[in-house]
Amino acid sequence: MSDALVTLHDLTVAYERHPAIHHLKGSFAKGGLTAIVGPNGAGKSTLIKTIVGLLSPSQGKVELHGMKAKDAAFLPQSAAIDDTFPISVADVVLMGLWRRVGAFRAIGAKERQIAADALALVGLEGFEGRPFGSLSAGQRQRVLFARLVAADSPLILLDEPFTALDARTTLDLLRLVQGWHEEGRTVIAVLHDFDQVRRFFPETLLLAREIIAWGPTEQALSSDNLRKARAMSEAWDEDAEICAGVVA
Amino acid sequence: MTMLYDLLVGPFADFTFMKRGLVACLALALGSGPVGVFLVLRRMSLIGDTMAHSVLPGAAVGFMLAGLSLPAMGLGGFLAGITVALVSGLVTRYTPQKEDASFAAFFMISLALGVLLVSTHGSTVDLMHVLFGTILAVDDSALLLMASVATVSVVVFAIIYRPLVAECFDPAFLRSVGGRGGLVHTLFLVLVVLNMVSGFQALGTLMAVGLMMLPAVAARFWVRQVWSLAGLSVLIAFASGYAGLVLSYRFNLPSGPAIVLTAGGFYLASLLLGPRGGLLSGLSNRRHLAQ
Numbered sequence: 001m002s003d004a005l006v007t008l009h010d011l012t013v014a015y016e017r018h019p020a021i022h023h024l025k026g027s028f029a030k031g032g033l034t035a036i037v038g039p040n041g042a043g044k045s046t047l048i049k050t051i052v053g054l055l056s057p058s059q060g061k062v063e064l065h066g067m068k069a070k071d072a073a074f075l076p077q078s079a080a081i082d083d084t085f086p087i088s089v090a091d092v093v094l095m096g097l098w099r100r101v102g103a104f105r106a107i108g109a110k111e112r113q114i115a116a117d118a119l120a121l122v123g124l125e126g127f128e129g130r131p132f133g134s135l136s137a138g139q140r141q142r143v144l145f146a147r148l149v150a151a152d153s154p155l156i157l158l159d160e161p162f163t164a165l166d167a168r169t170t171l172d173l174l175r176l177v178q179g180w181h182e183e184g185r186t187v188i189a190v191l192h193d194f195d196q197v198r199r200f201f202p203e204t205l206l207l208a209r210e211i212i213a214w215g216p217t218e219q220a221l222s223s224d225n226l227r228k229a230r231a232m233s234e235a236w237d238e239d240a241e242i243c244a245g246v247v248a
Numbered sequence: 249m250t251m252l253y254d255l256l257v258g259p260f261a262d263f264t265f266m267k268r269g270l271v272a273c274l275a276l277a278l279g280s281g282p283v284g285v286f287l288v289l290r291r292m293s294l295i296g297d298t299m300a301h302s303v304l305p306g307a308a309v310g311f312m313l314a315g316l317s318l319p320a321m322g323l324g325g326f327l328a329g330i331t332v333a334l335v336s337g338l339v340t341r342y343t344p345q346k347e348d349a350s351f352a353a354f355f356m357i358s359l360a361l362g363v364l365l366v367s368t369h370g371s372t373v374d375l376m377h378v379l380f381g382t383i384l385a386v387d388d389s390a391l392l393l394m395a396s397v398a399t400v401s402v403v404v405f406a407i408i409y410r411p412l413v414a415e416c417f418d419p420a421f422l423r424s425v426g427g428r429g430g431l432v433h434t435l436f437l438v439l440v441v442l443n444m445v446s447g448f449q450a451l452g453t454l455m456a457v458g459l460m461m462l463p464a465v466a467a468r469f470w471v472r473q474v475w476s477l478a479g480l481s482v483l484i485a486f487a488s489g490y491a492g493l494v495l496s497y498r499f500n501l502p503s504g505p506a507i508v509l510t511a512g513g514f515y516l517a518s519l520l521l522g523p524r525g526g527l528l529s530g531l532s533n534r535r536h537l538a539q
Contacts, residue, residue: 052424070426076418085289085417086472095414098425103411131472147421 005030005067005155005186006051010060013043013050019058020046021207026214028188030065030154033181035197035217036190038207039233044190045077047207048157051188064155071099073151075144075158083133089143090115090128096150118149123172138169145173156180158189162196174200194221208232259497266493268391269383269503272450273489275394276459279401279443281482284464285474286436289416293461295348298355299437300444300457302332304362307448312369318390322445325453329441332358337434381452383493383503390449397446401439405478408432413474451504458508459485466515469522484514 004027012022021043028034036044049055051062053069062069073096093115094107101107112128119127122142127135132143141161148156158177162170178200180187191197197204197217204220206212208229213220259266287296306328307321314320332354339350386394405412411432414422422429447456463484467477492507523529 049420053426054420054423068426070424072424074421074424076420076424080420081418082416085413086474086477087413087417088473091413092417095418095421098414098427103408103427 003030004028005032005065006188007063007065008060009063011047011050011057011062012059013046013055014058015046019209021050021209023060024207024211026205026211028186029203030186031181031184032203033177033187033201034189034203034205035201036188036205036207037192037194037197037221038212038229041209042207042229042233043209044207045159048074048159048188048190052157067154071153072155072157073148073153075148075156075161077159078137078141078144078163081144083140085133087132088128089119089124089130089132089135092132092143093118093128093146093150096147099151099153114150115146118146119143121149122146122176137164138166141165141169141173145176149176154185156185156187158187160190160192162191162193170196197221255498256494259494265384265386266497268386269450269493270490272383272386272391272394273493273507274486275391275398276443276447276450277463277482277485277489279394279398279439279446280460281463281485282405282478283401283439283443284460284462284485285467285477285481286412286416287440287461288464288468289474289477290436293465295351296440296444296457296461298351299329299333299440300448300453301362302355302358303329303441303444303448304453305358305365306331306362307445307453308362308365308369312365318387318393318449322393322449325445325448326441328358328362329444330438333437333441334434337437380454380502381448381450381456381504383450383507384496386450394446394450397442401443404435404439408435412436451507455504455508459488459511462508462511462515463488466511466518466522469518469524469526472524485511488514 006028008024008026011024013020024047036047038044046055050057051064051069052072052074064072090112094101094111096118097107097111097114101111116125116128119125122145124139124142124146127139127143132140135143145161148158161173165173174196177187177189189201191201198221201217203215204217205214206220206225206229209232212229212232213222213225219225260270284296287293303325306324306326308324309328310317310321310324313324332351336347336350336354339345339354340347343350411422411427411429414427415429415432419429422432443460444453444456447459450456451459463481464477466484467480471477471480488511489507492510493503495501495510496503496506518526520527
């Protein structure tokens with residue numbers, strides 16, 4: 001356990017008193033590249049939002065080893081971002097430097113250089129002055145990945161990063177994720193595409209409100225486990241007040 | 249030349265109440281411009297309207313206790329507005345109800361309470377004054393209050409600018425890095441209420457929101473950066489105040505509606521002519537596509 005970066009201790013999170021995920025136990029290893037997959041409503045986003053501190057556990061806890069939740073670099077689902085807001089590409093990427101500059105410290109030449117380098121890395125060199133809203137969906141996602149690059153965090157959490165993207169952008173961004181993995185960063189991503197997971201993600205957590213499997217991707221995504229996950233999500237009673245474990 | 253002077257400058261040189269009115273418009277424009285821009289960007293345009301109505305019972309209580317005194321009515325209005333904003337915020341947070349629904353519920357309760365208080369404890373003239381304001385009766389204490397609100401607004405905007413932009417654009421990201429999104433949202437609502445209160449002596453509770461929203465929505469047809477939107481809104485709001493005062497003096501019209509209607513004129517002109525999404529620019533684009 002000594003090489004764990006994120007440990008879930010009997011983690012239960014509820015929305016309006018209905019548990020969305022419950023009794024999750026286990027660890028994400030330092031430097032690991034893990035996909036979180038599962039049926040709709042399985043609690044994937046809930047888990048990632050709880051790790052980053054946006055949701056509070058109803059029971060149990062998330063333990064981060066040697067870092068704070070606010071030092072993680074988080075990519076929300078694209079629907080959570082207001083892409084009509086009048087903001088420049090540079091300002092979006094500079095948000096990634098929040099740990100350095102916070103709400104008040106000045107942004108100087110050094111910070112602008114970091115943003116420019118991050119944009120170059122995602123293939124958007126010279127896009128600093130463009131309005132974010134005028135970009136294509138693929139370019140916008142590249143900008144948000146540049147924000148993650150600028151954040152330079154040991155833990156990167158991605159909530160459905162490749163939804164509705166073209167194949168070329170997806171592949172470029174997947175290479176970037178692999179680069180982070182090679183640099184020893186820990187990456188946890190909520191994903192839907194099993195082929196993508198099998199090709200690029202060595203570890204998988206299969207979730208259906210509780211852990212169905214967690215380990216090397218091929219084993220986690222065995223047809224047995226997938227069938228179990230589907231059955232779990234279909235058998236789920238939406239109106240259950242509280243799970244048996246919490247009552248006990 | 250003299251005619252032009254008599255029309256555009258004369259009234260302000262000759263009459264103190266016109267001078268005060270103009271300074272009041274400048275103060276209102278400086279505070280309300282940026283507030284309106286962020287209300288529009290946060291898609292809270294109509295919440296501005298509900299907030300304007302919810303200050304009424306507080307203003308009425310202030311009026312009952314201290315008569316026609318802006319500081320007393322202002323304080324009462326501020327407390328009522330903040331209460332509605334905070335209670336609506338709490339309801340949104342702890343129940344499945346959305347913010348616009350809870351705002352609508354509490355502002356109606358507040359408005360009805362306000363009308364009840366004013367009509368049982370004051371005359372129709374008082375009610376008209378609270379609802380529609382009289383910019384030409386702005387006294388020193390009212391002017392001081394408006395200037396203070398404008399100053400506080402500009403300073404608070406400067407302080408919360410970065411987190412406020414992040415909160416509008418990507419609230420989940422801001423919270424993930426430990427930014428105090430809730431605090432920023434609350435401070436912003438305080439600014440909204442403060443500027444409503446500042447505007448109601450001059451324009452009345454019903455129309456204070458006009459000088460806040462119309463310049464902001466008009467500006468969106470011309471520019472597209474936050475700072476330029478705020479700057480242009482201030483300009484349009486002040487120009488509306490000035491032109492509205494001139495019109496009200498020249499044609500003997502009530503000043504509040506004259507000012508807000510002028511701002512409405514700026515909005516309609518922008519809707520038609522604005523290069524960023526205006527109707528004419530849309531037409532010329534279509535023609536371009538057809539060729």
